[in-house]
Amino acid sequence: xxxxxxxxxxxxxxxxxxxxxxxxxxxxxxxxxxxxxxxxxxxxxxxxxxxxxxxxxxxxxxxxxxxxxxxxxxxxxxxxxxxxxxxxxxxxxxxxxxxxxxxxxxxxxxxxxxxxxxxxxxxxxxxxxxxxxxxxxxxxxxxxxxxxxxxxxxxxxxxxxxxxxxxxxxxxxxxxxxxxxxxxxxxxxxxxxxxxxxxxxxxxxxxxxxxxxxxxxxxxxxxxxxxxxxxxxxxxxxxxxxxxxxxxxxxxxxxxxxxxxxxxxxxxxxxxxxxxxxxxxxxxxxxxxxxxxxxxxxxxxxxxxxxxxxxxxxxxxxxxxxxxxxxxxxxxxxxxxxxxxxxxxxxxxxxxxxxxxxxxxxxxxxxxxxxxxxxxxxxxxxxxxxxxxxxxxxxxxxxxxxxxxxxxxxxxxxxxxxxxxxxxxxxxxxxxxxxxxxxxxxxxxxxxxxxxxxxxxxxxxxxxxxxxxxxxxxxxxxxxxxxxxxxxxxxxxxxxxxxxxxxxxxxxxxxxxxxxxxxxxxxxxxxxxxxxxxxxxxxxxxxxxxxxxxxxxxxxxxxxxxxxxxxxxxxxxxxxxxxxxxxxxxxxxxxxxxxxxxxxxxxxxxxxxxxxxxxxxxxxxxxxxxxxxxxxxxxxxxxxxxxxxxxxxxxxxxxxxxxxxxxxxxxxxxxxxxxxxxxxxxxxxxxxxx
Amino acid sequence: xxxxxxxxxxxxxxxxxxxxxxxxxxxxxxxxxxxxxxxxxxxxxxxxxxxxxxxxxxxxxxxxxxxxxxxxxxxxxxxxxxxxxxxxxxxxxxxxxxxxxxxxxxxxxxxxxxxxxxxxxxxxxxxxxxxxxxxxxxxxxxxxxxxxxxxxxxxxxxxxxxxxxxxxxxxxxxxxxxxxxxxxxxxxxxxx
Numbered sequence: 001x002x003x004x005x006x007x008x009x010x011x012x013x014x015x016x017x018x019x020x021x022x023x024x025x026x027x028x029x030x031x032x033x034x035x036x037x038x039x040x041x042x043x044x045x046x047x048x049x050x051x052x053x054x055x056x057x058x059x060x061x062x063x064x065x066x067x068x069x070x071x072x073x074x075x076x077x078x079x080x081x082x083x084x085x086x087x088x089x090x091x092x093x094x095x096x097x098x099x100x101x102x103x104x105x106x107x108x109x110x111x112x113x114x115x116x117x118x119x120x121x122x123x124x125x126x127x128x129x130x131x132x133x134x135x136x137x138x139x140x141x142x143x144x145x146x147x148x149x150x151x152x153x154x155x156x157x158x159x160x161x162x163x164x165x166x167x168x169x170x171x172x173x174x175x176x177x178x179x180x181x182x183x184x185x186x187x188x189x190x191x192x193x194x195x196x197x198x199x200x201x202x203x204x205x206x207x208x209x210x211x212x213x214x215x216x217x218x219x220x221x222x223x224x225x226x227x228x229x230x231x232x233x234x235x236x237x238x239x240x241x242x243x244x245x246x247x248x249x250x251x252x253x254x255x256x257x258x259x260x261x262x263x264x265x266x267x268x269x270x271x272x273x274x275x276x277x278x279x280x281x282x283x284x285x286x287x288x289x290x291x292x293x294x295x296x297x298x299x300x301x302x303x304x305x306x307x308x309x310x311x312x313x314x315x316x317x318x319x320x321x322x323x324x325x326x327x328x329x330x331x332x333x334x335x336x337x338x339x340x341x342x343x344x345x346x347x348x349x350x351x352x353x354x355x356x357x358x359x360x361x362x363x364x365x366x367x368x369x370x371x372x373x374x375x376x377x378x379x380x381x382x383x384x385x386x387x388x389x390x391x392x393x394x395x396x397x398x399x400x401x402x403x404x405x406x407x408x409x410x411x412x413x414x415x416x417x418x419x420x421x422x423x424x425x426x427x428x429x430x431x432x433x434x435x436x437x438x439x440x441x442x443x444x445x446x447x448x449x450x451x452x453x454x455x456x457x458x459x460x461x462x463x464x465x466x467x468x469x470x471x472x473x474x475x476x477x478x479x480x481x482x483x484x485x486x487x488x489x490x491x492x493x494x495x496x497x498x499x500x501x502x503x504x505x506x507x508x509x510x511x512x513x514x515x516x517x518x519x520x521x522x523x524x525x526x527x528x529x530x531x532x533x534x535x536x537x538x539x540x541x542x543x544x545x546x547x548x549x550x551x552x553x554x555x556x557x558x559x560x561x562x563x564x565x566x567x568x569x570x571x572x573x574x575x576x577x578x579x580x581x582x583x584x585x586x587x588x589x590x591x592x593x594x595x596x597x598x599x600x601x602x603x604x605x606x607x608x609x610x611x612x613x614x615x616x617x618x619x620x621x622x623x624x625x626x627x628x629x630x631x632x633x634x635x636x637x638x639x640x641x642x643x644x645x646x647x648x649x650x651x652x653x654x655x656x657x658x659x660x661x662x663x664x665x666x667x668x669x670x671x672x673x674x675x676x677x678x679x680x681x682x683x684x685x686x687x688x689x690x
Numbered sequence: 691x692x693x694x695x696x697x698x699x700x701x702x703x704x705x706x707x708x709x710x711x712x713x714x715x716x717x718x719x720x721x722x723x724x725x726x727x728x729x730x731x732x733x734x735x736x737x738x739x740x741x742x743x744x745x746x747x748x749x750x751x752x753x754x755x756x757x758x759x760x761x762x763x764x765x766x767x768x769x770x771x772x773x774x775x776x777x778x779x780x781x782x783x784x785x786x787x788x789x790x791x792x793x794x795x796x797x798x799x800x801x802x803x804x805x806x807x808x809x810x811x812x813x814x815x816x817x818x819x820x821x822x823x824x825x826x827x828x829x830x831x832x833x834x835x836x837x838x839x840x841x842x843x844x845x846x847x848x849x850x851x852x853x854x855x856x857x858x859x860x861x862x863x864x865x866x867x868x869x870x871x872x873x874x875x876x877x878x879x880x881x882x
Contacts, residue, residue, distance in 0.1 A: 230715045427775050
């Protein structure tokens with residue numbers, strides 16, 4: 001049956017002859033292991049095409065979606081981590097194999113007459129492959145690729161008078177955006193691979209014309225099929241195995257389970273293998289690109305030597321590092337075959353070998369130097385890196401710079417981990433970078449630091465010992481770490497007069513401070529009272545807003561309300577119906593998002609601190625609503641000022657109570673969720689609320 | 691043997707070593723293809739993991755907004771996840787609501803033929819693509835003018851639930867269980 005089908009096709013297409021022509025190539029001198037590098041490159045290139053096409057089926061090249069689509073491949077799609085990981089390490093394998101292939105070619109003298117044209121085709125292929133690496137590095141649109149590629153395109157911008165124009169054409173605009181991605185995408189998936197395939201066909205065609213360059217003493221004739229093909233296949237498989245090993249070893253971030261009750265153990269075996277990205281397998285993905293967040297940019301390791309070369313030529317000498325030296329190297333490589341004409345052949349051959357070895361050695365030296373310069377002194381103290389430092393970078397090494405780089409890198413890694421964790425719950429439609437821009441624990445924390453930690457104190461949840469644990473060393477308002485939780489409330493009840501709360505403020509000798517000092521003593525000798533305090537704290541930590549309980553009820557709501565009624569209601573109200581008599585905050589919903597929202601927007605409101613308030617309100621004074629809503633606030637301030645009479649201190653107090661700072665709704669919600677330890681992303685278009 | 695680069699005679703078929711090498715190369719190639727091919731195939735089949743819309747009841751309209759026997763189109767809003775994107779409150783579809791006294795019937799606007807949106811034309815529902823035509827009860831009917839009705843089934847009705855409105859005890863809220871069905875088949879089957 002198989003034979004019939006084969007004959008049928010062969011009879012009508014002549015395919016058999018083509019295959020014979022491809023496979024039945026005589027190899028003078030016999031098949032050899034040293035001939036495998038070209039085939040190995042072809043095999044890895046094949047893997048790149050296959051995995052690349054697979055990635056194309058799920059990749060979405062736009063500023064808003066690129067990062068998330070790569071996240072989705074890496075962490076959510078079946079075996080996406082494997083496909084992307086192979087593609088990622090495949091590109092690095094290509095670069096390594098190109099180095100080996102080139103070395104083997106010049107050692108064999110295979111670049112010399114009559115094979116000059118094939119040497120040039122090979123150089124062209126090398127340029128295209130490096131171009132593929134450069135364009136592919138940007139596509140995930142993460143911080144790393146975004147910033148590293150900026151360096152490359154800015155170098156283009158410095159190329160004389162046409163530089164800026166050229167840069168704009170390549171980047172697709174003045175700054176990076178949608179068209180940077182679509183243009184790099186087109187280059188990466190269509191234009192450069194197309195050129196690579198054409199060059200590869202020509203490369204093989206010309207190679208066939210001249211055959212392998214065998215050692216002079218070689219005897220006999222081998223055949224490509226199966227003698228050389230077997231060797232190629234074995235080496236190809238070993239290389240594939242190494243790539244697979246790198247992918248499985250894992251360079252990504254682990255993701256914590258997000259579903260209630262979900263654990264790693266509760267996942268099925270298939271699930272754990274198909275989604276091994278969640279366990280950190282596969283390639284790394286940095287935080288989404290954000291031009292407003294700095295990043296310690298470094299190119300991929302095989303471009304590090306170029307990066308390092310630039311450091312030697314700063315200022316107006318930069319062109320030497322970016323154009324002159326790489327250009328000279330390219331010209332010499334191009335000219336290498338011409339050094340070996342006629343009787344000069346042995347000399348030219350030796351010179352070419354020396355040049356390529358020097359080139360690879362120099363690149364290795366610069367790469368090691370770049371690596372060492374970025375390592376912290378602590379890392380370098382571990383052997384054998386200490387001697388490596390002596391070897392490559394003793395003079396240039398700056399421990400402070402290296403430490404700063406490592407710190408930045410650590411910070412960037414923390415952001416990457418957080419972004420991936422948040423993406424598990426879905427990305428806002430406005431774009432991947434808004435995962436972190438609208439993350440309460442990232443953006444909310446910084447907004448708290450800028451707007452609230454000028455007076456309030458709060459522990460930094462991400463403090464790692466290198467900075468102060470608290471965000472404010474000299475607070476003038478209560479500490480809000482854990483505000484609204486049972487523990488915070490219980491501590492406040494008996495320490496409101498203490499250093500964490502009101503002793504910092506104008507309320508240090510107010511009614512609550514006095515009550516609290518008294519309660520502290522009373523709780524020590526009266527167990528029933530101490531228990532009532534516990535009940536009040538537990539009840540308030542549920543942020544109660546329900547109706548006052550019926551008389552017979554005996555649950556937490558009822559007990560809490562009764563304890564509150566007994567001990568707190570003299571000053572505090574619960575769901576006050578009239579604002580006139582209030583002298584302390586209304587405690588209905590105390591600690592929930594709505595209470596906090598009202599407090600932030602209008603702390604001088606009678607249901608909040610009222611006439612005791614000294615905190616500025618934070619509202620969006622530029623919003624459309626403000627023009628309507630600000631009027632009653634102004635009227636209230638006028639009335640309060642009138643009531644203050646002529647006493648300048650009282651007038652000052654009233655003015656401070658009514659002070660307003662501008663804060664947008666989004667910023668406020670981020671701060672609210674940060675204070676309430678609610679890590680959910682605030683989505684655009686979503687009704688902002690609990 | 692010579693060193694010449696001339697084309698030598700084809701290799702003799704089937705010495706033991708050569709045959710073994712061929713089979714080994716084929717075998718290694720097959721192992722290679724399987725290691726790459728199986729994950730690649732499963733990767734391409736990944737959409738089988740994507741979930742259909744939730745199919746929960748959604749509040750759509752108030753009974754007082756509907757006039758007896760007069761179809762009105764309403765939008766359905768849901769939190770929707772499209773691969774990596776969350777749309778917290780997205781319009782996921784439209785429904786025709788028709789009141790009959792204190793009862794309401796609901797039809798999805800999607801035509802059961804090939805998925806165009808069905809319009810109201812006078813006292814009939816008509817699909818603008820291929821003349822699928824339905825009565826106000828959603829039953830298939832003759833399009834007239836010698837045309838054929840291509841719809842394989844009647845319009846897709848949706849489950850409706852009426853609940854008292856919180857802000858107005860005399861009014862009721864119409865809840866609809868919004869689902870998406872397969873087109874172009876006689877049976878009404880929700881998409882999985």
